[in-house]
Amino acid sequence: MVASSFALALGIAALVANAAAYPIPAGDLKGRIDVQAHRGGLGLRTEESYWAFAYALEIGSDTLEMDTLFTKDGVPVVWHDHYIYPSKCTGDYVGDFINNLTLAQVKSLDCDLQLDDHPQQETHPGTKIATLEEVLELVNCYGDDGVTINLETKLDPTTPEQTWPVEKYLDLIPLLQKHALLERTTIQSFDWRTLVLIHDRYPAVPIVALLDDTTVVPDANGTYPWLGGLNLDDYAGDWVAAAAAIGSSVVSPVHGFPSNLTVNSPGYTPFTTEAVVDEAHELGMKVIPWTVDYEVTISKLLDDGVDAIISNYPERVLAVARQRGLSVGRVRNPSKPECLAKASE
Known part of the structure; x- marks a missing residue:
C-alpha cells in the first residue's frame, strides 16, 4: 500500500533524526515485541473504522486495539468517546451521548473527518461507526488466525450516567465466543470494576489494567474510584502490585506525561520505567505502555523491556523494533476489498 510505504519511510527518517538524542543500537535486543495498532492506527486512518483495522492487518500488526461501549438499545459499537464530537462526525446527533442513541441513530452519522493533529490520516467519505460484531466479522474475513484483539471497555x-452499568459489559464475552475470537482477546479498562467483574465470571479471559497518572491518585474523598474498590494506600501506592491483586495478566500504563511529548522533551516525566517492567515481570504480568507515537520513546521503552507497545503509528514501532533485531509483526495480509463491504453502512 502506498500510504503504508510512505509511513514506513517517514518512520525510518525520524529514527535517524532522533538517533543523536537517544541512541538506537541495531540488534541489541533479542526476543519479540507485540505491536498494537491503537484504534486501528489512527495516525494514518480514521480511528476505529473498517479502514483502520484493515490497514493494521495489512501492514502486519500483531494486535488490534479498540474500544467499545453500548448504544441505547444495547448494541456494542467500536468507538472511543462517550459522546459524538463535532471534530470527528457530522449529523443530527453530534454532541449526544452514545448511550442515549439507538444503533440506527448512531449509524446515521458520518464519522469521516480528519483530525487536526493527525494530518496524514486517510479519510473515506461516509465512514460509519461500526458495531463490535461488524469488526469481529472483518477480522475473520481477513482470515489471519494469529492476530489478537485488545478490547477496552469504555466507562x-x-x-456513570454516560454509559451503561458495568454489568452490561459481560455481554461482550458471548459475542466474542460467537465469532471464535474470545481466546485471542484481552479485556482492558481504566475502570477496574469491569476487570474485577469479568475476571470473577470468566477467569480464563486475560484482563489488562489500564492506568495513568490521574487514575492512581485519590479523589477529594480519599478514595480511588478507578481501581475497582481497591485502596492504593493498602499497597503503599504501588499500582503495579494493585494491578496484580485484581488478577491482571497485563499492566498497561501511559508511557509518560505529558503523553504528547517524547522522552527527550523538556518537562517530560516517564511513567513506564525499567523498574516498573521489572516489578511487573516478577509478579507474572506483562507491560504494555500507551500511546507511543515517536521513535525515540519507542526505543527507550524497548530498552526498558516492555512486552508490547500501543501506537497510533504501528508502522513506526515495526520499523524501530526490526532495526533493533527484534522479531516483530506478522506476515502482511493482502488487501481484501470484499471485507470492507460494510464500511459505509
Whole structure:
C-alpha cells in the first residue's frame, strides 16, 4: 500500500533524526515485541473504522486495539468517546451521548473527518461507526488466525450516567465466543470494576489494567474510584502490585506525561520505567505502555523491556523494533476489498 510505504519511510527518517538524542543500537535486543495498532492506527486512518483495522492487518500488526461501549438499545459499537464530537462526525446527533442513541441513530452519522493533529490520516467519505460484531466479522474475513484483539471497555466511574452499568459489559464475552475470537482477546479498562467483574465470571479471559497518572491518585474523598474498590494506600501506592491483586495478566500504563511529548522533551516525566517492567515481570504480568507515537520513546521503552507497545503509528514501532533485531509483526495480509463491504453502512 502506498500510504503504508510512505509511513514506513517517514518512520525510518525520524529514527535517524532522533538517533543523536537517544541512541538506537541495531540488534541489541533479542526476543519479540507485540505491536498494537491503537484504534486501528489512527495516525494514518480514521480511528476505529473498517479502514483502520484493515490497514493494521495489512501492514502486519500483531494486535488490534479498540474500544467499545453500548448504544441505547444495547448494541456494542467500536468507538472511543462517550459522546459524538463535532471534530470527528457530522449529523443530527453530534454532541449526544452514545448511550442515549439507538444503533440506527448512531449509524446515521458520518464519522469521516480528519483530525487536526493527525494530518496524514486517510479519510473515506461516509465512514460509519461500526458495531463490535461488524469488526469481529472483518477480522475473520481477513482470515489471519494469529492476530489478537485488545478490547477496552469504555466507562467512567465518576460519570456513570454516560454509559451503561458495568454489568452490561459481560455481554461482550458471548459475542466474542460467537465469532471464535474470545481466546485471542484481552479485556482492558481504566475502570477496574469491569476487570474485577469479568475476571470473577470468566477467569480464563486475560484482563489488562489500564492506568495513568490521574487514575492512581485519590479523589477529594480519599478514595480511588478507578481501581475497582481497591485502596492504593493498602499497597503503599504501588499500582503495579494493585494491578496484580485484581488478577491482571497485563499492566498497561501511559508511557509518560505529558503523553504528547517524547522522552527527550523538556518537562517530560516517564511513567513506564525499567523498574516498573521489572516489578511487573516478577509478579507474572506483562507491560504494555500507551500511546507511543515517536521513535525515540519507542526505543527507550524497548530498552526498558516492555512486552508490547500501543501506537497510533504501528508502522513506526515495526520499523524501530526490526532495526533493533527484534522479531516483530506478522506476515502482511493482502488487501481484501470484499471485507470492507460494510464500511459505509
